[in-house]
Amino acid sequence: MAFTKLAQDRPRILIVGGGYVGFTVAQKIQKVIKDAGGVVTIVDPNPYMTYQPFLPEVAAGSMEGRNATVPLRQHLRDTEIVGGRIVSINHAAKTAVVEPINAGETFELSYDEIVLGAGAVTRAFPIPGLSDVAIGMKTVEEAVSVRNWVLERIETASLTADEAERRRALTFVIVGGGFAGIETISELEDMAREAVRRNNRLRVSDLHFVLVEAAPRIMPEVPADRAEKVVAELRARGIEVLLNTSLADATDGHLQLINMGDKSPAGELDTDTVIWTAGVAASPMLKETDFPIDERGRVRVGADLRVTGDNGVIEGAWAAGDNAAVPDLTGGGVGGFCVPNAQHASRQAVTLANNLLASRNGESLKDYYHETIGVVAGLGLWKGVANFKGKTIGGPLAWMMHRAYHGTAIPTTERTVRVMATWALNQVFGRDTSSVRHQRSPRLAFQQATGTAPEKSKAKL
Ligand SMILES: Cc1cc2nc3c(=O)[nH]c(=O)nc-3n(C[C@H](O)[C@H](O)[C@H](O)COP(=O)(O)OP(=O)(O)OC[C@H]3O[C@@H](n4cnc5c(N)ncnc54)[C@H](O)[C@@H]3O)c2cc1C
Structure with missing residues (x-):
């Protein structure tokens, strides 16, 4: 109808x-x-x-x-x-x-x-437990939830006496080392570092960020030597980068990793946070x-x-x-x-x-032809990587190129102005590292007031 x-x-x-x-x-x-x-x-x-x-x-x-x-x-x-x-x-x-x-x-x-x-x-694979624990990075809702979740985990860890629980809360795993995965892990680590610095019960060294990538290298869009430099930079920031490694099981957040070649065990870890960026x-x-x-x-x-x-x-x-x-x-x-x-x-x-x-209008059609001008990626504040007209660039210059490109590439002037204004304000006042709790259960406060709130269960991403 x-x-x-x-x-x-x-x-x-x-x-x-x-x-x-x-x-x-x-x-x-x-x-x-x-x-x-x-x-x-x-x-x-x-x-x-x-x-x-x-x-x-x-x-x-x-x-x-x-x-x-x-x-x-x-x-x-x-x-x-x-x-x-x-x-x-x-x-x-x-x-x-x-x-x-x-x-x-x-x-x-x-x-x-x-x-x-x-x-x-x-695009995910049928890995046991994956759909129960993991989240993607394709929608605004996912991105906003990840922000709140990571900040909440940090807060939770800072009040946990149990060492294993604390380590689990502060372990953040990103699967997929393409552009989306590398930008996600780098940006998140940057935010987490700042949040931990503002919390005197935790140290930056308590954070455990892990990148799992099945291929022997990350970021196929940039030359191999620059990709290796990015890996070195991530490792220098304390991020564990596991190449040639795949996720075999994620049941209850207990991750079992395997080597891509011979499928032999490549380690196990417990986490509350798995972000899947391994393809579309x-x-x-x-x-x-x-x-x-x-x-x-x-x-x-x-x-x-x-x-x-x-x-x-x-x-x-x-x-x-x-x-x-x-x-x-x-x-x-x-x-x-x-x-x-x-x-x-x-x-x-x-x-x-x-x-x-x-x-x-009965006119002739044109074929699509576009030579890639380059790629830019932000890796946290003042950190980036770019490959522009065959030249590879890193550090603050690449980060500024990333912001200049994307700030103006978003459709409409109105959005460009909003984006630029937010960035400018964050540069002056610093970013906000408090989580908006219960975003996904907005009726909780009302239920608590009326005595109808459900029993507290273990928080899940
Ligand atoms: C985290 C991340 C970072 C990225 N970074 C970069 C980057 O730095 N540079 C770059 O070049 N690319 C980047 N990309 C890739 C880029 O965003 C995509 O290639 C681009 O969005 C594709 O455009 P599209 O119009 O084909 O699809 P989309 O922009 O995804 O639009 C598809 C639309 O269709 C709608 N839709 C889906 N199914 C239906 C349906 N059945 N009925 C009606 N509507 C439907 C969706 O809601 C959506 O609005 C990134 C992607 C991600 C996820």
């Missing part, structure tokens, strides 16, 4: 997801489509785009969670926003099924053209569509970003970003395809929007 409150009488361009791809495409085409009598509709469960490169800083309290988002309604005034999740698409019939957030029955949305920008989800996979929703999907679950597109199957172009369907296998015409990329990152997603979105408008 169609939902009558949505535009029914106008040709619709349906955008699945309001992330980098969805937000950028809508921004570029909304006015033109509206003026031509059509409607651009974004369906996303979140009312905002998430600027994911800021999540490690949110987890470390260097940035407010909301500042890492760009509100869709505020910035896409000529776009119809639908708070829901697309659960299936029948492109042959040009309909998508939408599941509204929270309440309401699923309904069908018809469209004329579709843009697939559903991104990726955290294209949105599983794509499996519920009639689009051509490759072996990695991504929708197949040509270099002009039209969905393309074995029998050629599928009219009226476009895709880009993490949910698409976009050919990398520079000859780089993995397996001939662009790697899933924001640098590509935001640029592909611009090409997609231009091509979509060009196709309506």
